């Protein structure tokens with residue numbers, strides 16, 4: 001589907017694209033899917049309060065069979081919002097069942113919740129890949145997630161030398177990374193360039209590695 005000639009952008013909220021870019025646009029479960037492109041669908045933890053779990057699941061099941069839907073997301077846990085953890089976990093787990101049933105990888109929003117994710121992952125028997133988007137935590141956390149088999153997606157935090165992501169990135173195995181723009185004003189090309197220099201490889205080599213990761217996750 002996606003090739004090593006393209007810049008793969010694993011998570012974005014911008015529909016705009018170019019022939020040199022393949023991207024997964026983050027779509028909510030409300031509204032029709034655009035006619036072109038690839039999508040992830042899911043209920044973001046910020047929007048849980050306005051929704052019933054049954055409604056979310058019904059929409060997800062309807063949309064997930066669309067051939068351009070590649071992943072479930074962004075879904076996850078956010079410890080910085082008021083919505084109670086238990087409620088967030090309920091929505092997250094319900095959507096994970098859809099991921100497993102329809103064999104779609106998960107794109108995860110995690111704020112101060114990496115240890116919750118590790119716990120949830122360990123206590124279930126999840127087989128689909130979990131990709132933490134916008135990863136920006138320290139080496140130790142990266143290490144724990146990598147060992148548990150997670151993929152980490154890096155974005156604009158790489159452009160900031162003071163960020164935790166900047167420090168952790170060179171040590172994260174290339175076979176478990178993705179790159180993304182999310183809502184950034186940096187382009188995916190700029191993020192690849194920075195990532196390649198931090199990994200001491202060429203952009204071409206990095207594109208190849210990420211295309212391989214994509215192939216492994218999204219078969």
Ligand SMILES: [Zn+2]
Nearest residue numbers: 026074182183
């Ligand atoms: Zn996002």
